[in-house]
Each structure stands twice: as structure tokens, then as C-alpha cells.
Amino acid sequence: MNDHLKRGNLLWEGSRMFLPEHKQSLLExxxxKQKLQKPILDPDKLEEMNQTLCAAMEFAQDITVSCFQDGEIVCCTGKICRYEEFEKAVWIKGDEDQLYKLKLDQVLDIVL
Structure with missing residues (x-):
């Protein structure tokens, strides 16, 4: 066998380099791929959420709201402190006085 054929895996050694940019692009x-599609809600579900929202505002009850944001479902818990009809948004005051502004078109579920 010739000496140049006994070099082992040296021919491919240069391609083993893995830059941080490569890792970042693979993670991205x-x-x-893991992002979800926004579900479409039926009118009955929208009416149920509207009634729950009205009851929570009237009696100042804690609610848990599930929202769709950037391909993920995020849950917020707290009391409704403000409802903006023109912007179609709800402000929820959570634990430790955190304020969440949730757009109503992103809301998936409201639970008392």
C-alpha cells in the first residue's frame, strides 16, 4: 500500500470544525420547527370566554388566561385591572404586581 493511502482520516480532519454560528443556526x-400554528376558535368558545371575562371583571375574580405568542402558548394568572375596547386588549395584574397586556385576538382560553 502506498504511503499516501495510509494517512487515515486526515483528509477529512478540516471539516470537523463547528463554529458558534453553526450551533446558533441549528438551534434557531x-x-x-417547534413553533405551533395559531388555533382558530369557534364562535361558541368566543362567547364562553366573553362571559367568563365579564364575570371576572364584575366580581374581581382571579383568572387564568392562555395566550398565543410567537408560536407558543403562554399562561397568565391574575385580576383584570383594565379593559381597552378600542385596542381590544386586557390588562391583567398578576402576582407581585406584574402587569400583562394581552390582545384579545391572541387569547385562547379564559378560566376562573
Whole structure:
């Protein structure tokens, strides 16, 4: 066997380099694949959420709201402190006085 054929895996050694940019792009691709599609709510569910929202505002009850944001479902818990009809948004005051502004078109579920 010739000496140049006994070099082992040296021919491919240069391609083993993995830059931080490569890792970042692979993680970004994985995150994009895991994103969810926004579900479409039927009118009955919208009416049920509207009634729950009105009851929570009237009696100042704690609610848990599930929202769709950036391909993920996020849950917020607290009391409704403000409802903005023109912007179609709800402000929820959570634990430790955190304020959440939730757009109503992103809301998936409201539970007392």
C-alpha cells in the first residue's frame, strides 16, 4: 500500500470544525420547527370566554388566561385591572404586581 493511502482520516480532519454560528443556526432551525400554528376558535368558545371575562371583571375574580405568542402558548394568572375596547386588549395584574397586556385576538382560553 502506498504511503499516501495510509494517512487515515486526515483528509477529512478540516471539516470537523463547528463554529458558534453553526450551533446558533441549528438551534434557531430547531426552534422554528417547534413553533405551533395559531388555533382558530369557534364562535361558541368566543362567547364562553366573553362571559367568563365579564364575570371576572364584575366580581374581581382571579383568572387564568392562555395566550398565543410567537408560536407558543403562554399562561397568565391574575385580576383584570383594565379593559381597552378600542385596542381590544386586557390588562391583567398578576402576582407581585406584574402587569400583562394581552390582545384579545391572541387569547385562547379564559378560566376562573
Amino acid at each position: 432551525r430547531k426552534r422554528l
